[in-house]
Amino acid sequence: MFASLKKAPLSARIGLCIVLINCFVALFAPLIAPYGETSVVGNVWESFSKEFYLGTDHLGRDLFTRMVYGARNTIALAFMTTAISFLLGTTLGFVAATKGGWIDQIFSRGIDIIMAFPTLIFALMVLSVMGSSTTVLIFTIAILDSTRVYRLSRAVAMDIEVMEFVEAARLRGEGLWWIMRHEILPNAMPPLVAEFGLRFCFVFLFIASLSFLGLGLQPPLADWGGMVRENAGAITFGIYIPLLPAAAIAVLTVGVNLIVDWFLHLSSGLHE
Amino acid sequence: MKNVILLILKRTLASVVTVLVISLIIFIGVELLPGDVAETVLGQSATAETVKAFRDELKLDLPPHTRYGVWLKDFVQGNFGNSLANGRPVSGLIGWRFANTIFLAATTALIAVPLAVVLGVLAAFYRNTLFDKSISVITLSFISFPEFFIAYILIVVFSVQLNMFPSMAAINASMSLGAKINAILLPALTLTFVVTAHMMRQTRAAIINVLSSAYVEMAELKGIKRLRIILLHAFPNSLSPVINVIALNLAYLVVGVVIVEVVFVYPGLGQLLVDSVAKRDIPVVQASGLIFAAAYVFLNLLADVLSMLVNPRLRQLAS
Numbered sequence: 001m002f003a004s005l006k007k008a009p010l011s012a013r014i015g016l017c018i019v020l021i022n023c024f025v026a027l028f029a030p031l032i033a034p035y036g037e038t039s040v041v042g043n044v045w046e047s048f049s050k051e052f053y054l055g056t057d058h059l060g061r062d063l064f065t066r067m068v069y070g071a072r073n074t075i076a077l078a079f080m081t082t083a084i085s086f087l088l089g090t091t092l093g094f095v096a097a098t099k100g101g102w103i104d105q106i107f108s109r110g111i112d113i114i115m116a117f118p119t120l121i122f123a124l125m126v127l128s129v130m131g132s133s134t135t136v137l138i139f140t141i142a143i144l145d146s147t148r149v150y151r152l153s154r155a156v157a158m159d160i161e162v163m164e165f166v167e168a169a170r171l172r173g174e175g176l177w178w179i180m181r182h183e184i185l186p187n188a189m190p191p192l193v194a195e196f197g198l199r200f201c202f203v204f205l206f207i208a209s210l211s212f213l214g215l216g217l218q219p220p221l222a223d224w225g226g227m228v229r230e231n232a233g234a235i236t237f238g239i240y241i242p243l244l245p246a247a248a249i250a251v252l253t254v255g256v257n258l259i260v261d262w263f264l265h266l267s268s269g270l271h272e
Numbered sequence: 273m274k275n276v277i278l279l280i281l282k283r284t285l286a287s288v289v290t291v292l293v294i295s296l297i298i299f300i301g302v303e304l305l306p307g308d309v310a311e312t313v314l315g316q317s318a319t320a321e322t323v324k325a326f327r328d329e330l331k332l333d334l335p336p337h338t339r340y341g342v343w344l345k346d347f348v349q350g351n352f353g354n355s356l357a358n359g360r361p362v363s364g365l366i367g368w369r370f371a372n373t374i375f376l377a378a379t380t381a382l383i384a385v386p387l388a389v390v391l392g393v394l395a396a397f398y399r400n401t402l403f404d405k406s407i408s409v410i411t412l413s414f415i416s417f418p419e420f421f422i423a424y425i426l427i428v429v430f431s432v433q434l435n436m437f438p439s440m441a442a443i444n445a446s447m448s449l450g451a452k453i454n455a456i457l458l459p460a461l462t463l464t465f466v467v468t469a470h471m472m473r474q475t476r477a478a479i480i481n482v483l484s485s486a487y488v489e490m491a492e493l494k495g496i497k498r499l500r501i502i503l504l505h506a507f508p509n510s511l512s513p514v515i516n517v518i519a520l521n522l523a524y525l526v527v528g529v530v531i532v533e534v535v536f537v538y539p540g541l542g543q544l545l546v547d548s549v550a551k552r553d554i555p556v557v558q559a560s561g562l563i564f565a566a567a568y569v570f571l572n573l574l575a576d577v578l579s580m581l582v583n584p585r586l587r588q589l590a591s
Binding site: 057111116117118119120121124125126128129131201205208209213214215218225228232235236238240242243246247249250253254257 | 290294297298301412413417418419420421424425427428431432435439446523525526530531534535545546548549550552553554557558561564565568569572
């Protein structure tokens with residue numbers, strides 16, 4: 001692990017740094033942030049100073065504090081959603097691949113229909129009917145996203161399912177769950193891990209977009225997409241505060257992408 | 273040729289079925305709400321009259337399958353019911369906004385498609401040079417940026433610093449075409465950045481893919497110039513994937529428009545949809561959602577049909 005880390009290209013190291021810093025900030029948010037998440041501590045839209053490292057937002061809250069808590073909320077939410085979507089997508093995908101037949105048909109056609117629906121529109125409609133709460137948000141996006149995970153894990157499992165060792169396990173009389181857990185999953189890991197990174201980016205951007213539209217995490221919780229929305233009015237006065245959370249979103253996505261690129265390169269066995 | 277037509281007909285039929293299923297899902301979505309829809313949506317403070325108005329509006333007193341039939345029939349005839357928020361007919365709200373959205377998407381497509389194809393061909397031509405690599409880095413970062421980030425950067429540069437274009441794309445029917453284009457240039461540019469990145473990468477990949485085939489090598493051995501090979505030998509053969517990607521990205525464009533419309537306060541269908549979701553104005557959400565979904569399915573269909581028509585091998589396969 002560390003040996004390959006030493007040989008990692010510059011781009012992957014930059015990506016790793018970005019992700020690690022973000023995770024650190026997210027984990028230790030209450031220790032890093034100088035003020036409370038929602039406490040009003042200054043005037044509206046103050047500029048950078050010793051007291052407020054990144055100035056204050058549209059209500060006079062410390063922007064640095066909001067950014068730190070924003071990292072925590074946004075990353076945790078996106079991570080949880082991606083995890084649920086993977087749990088759902090890989091389970092269904094593996095079951096479809098190992099069982100085959102009508103189960104596969106039903107799952108696959110159902111997923112085709114969900115995928116024919118533009119994701120953003122689907123999410124907007126669900127949120128309009130159910131109202132925007134964190135639980136609804138997580139599960140809507142997780143279900144929508146699990147369709148892509150399903151496609152990939154089904155395809156990968158199809159390739160593994162025809163191998164001799166799966167056949168052997170079947171003949172030993174192992175159950176469906178055991179085969180999925182001990183034979184297919186370990187062999188499907190590399191593409192799934194890479195996909196996890198990509199899906200995380202997608203979910204992260206998606207949540208940020210919804211929050212930006214005012215339909216994601218609800219205020220006063222800090223999250224990056226919502227912070228762009230709240231402070232958007234400042235931009236026409238030449239105050240560039242909304243660019244900071246937007247840039248944070250962009251930087252984290254690029255970081256994860258850089259790592260995924262490196263990982264794909266490693267696992268594809270292309271060593272120059 | 274007959275086979276192609278048959279294939280296209282089949283594909284079209286599948287799309288129609290998809291749209292029908294989508295309409296059913298949109299319809300059932302409201303149905304699945306636990307408890308009484310009217311009271312859930314209107315909340316605790318609802319008076320008896322508003323609940324009754326709501327029930328009348330969504331025809332909640334009829335059985336579900338009749339209601340779906342009526343709703344779909346009305347929808348096809350362009351009668352989308354009345355908005356819950358202000359009681360105005362939904363078709364009046366949607367009509368000109370939809371036209372605005374199409375106007376924005378079409379302007380973007382006019383800029384983005386030629387740009388993406390030219391950049392893709394150039395990148396394939398100068399493969400692995402500094403030009404190719406820098407274009408690749410730039411497009412990769414545009415793909416990973418959220419749309420509103422690009423939008424606000426453009427606003428900061430062109431609207432706040434240079435004061436060239438307005439930061440709000442407010443347009444109305446009385447404006448001349450030139451004034452309209454001036455107003456929507458920034459949102460169109462934002463969308464162009466996002467869409468071009470995808471299209472250009474695919475164009476480059478498709479052409480490079482063809483460049484490794486035997487007849488290109490033959491052409492090289494004959495001593496034909498590289499640019500000529502790419503334009504006359506490789507490009508026509510990579511048309512099918514390129515057209516497919518363009519149409520798919522146009523489908524993306526129709527949906528991606530939502531966020532850009534909100535950033536620039538553009539009076540389009542996306543803005544209306546987002547506002548209505550916040551207000552839980554269900555008839556408007558249903559109608560605009562179905563229109564977006566239908567447009568998306570239609571452009572996907574267009575992508576498949578066009579690539580069937582361009583690709584002679586697919587025509588063969590069908591027979």
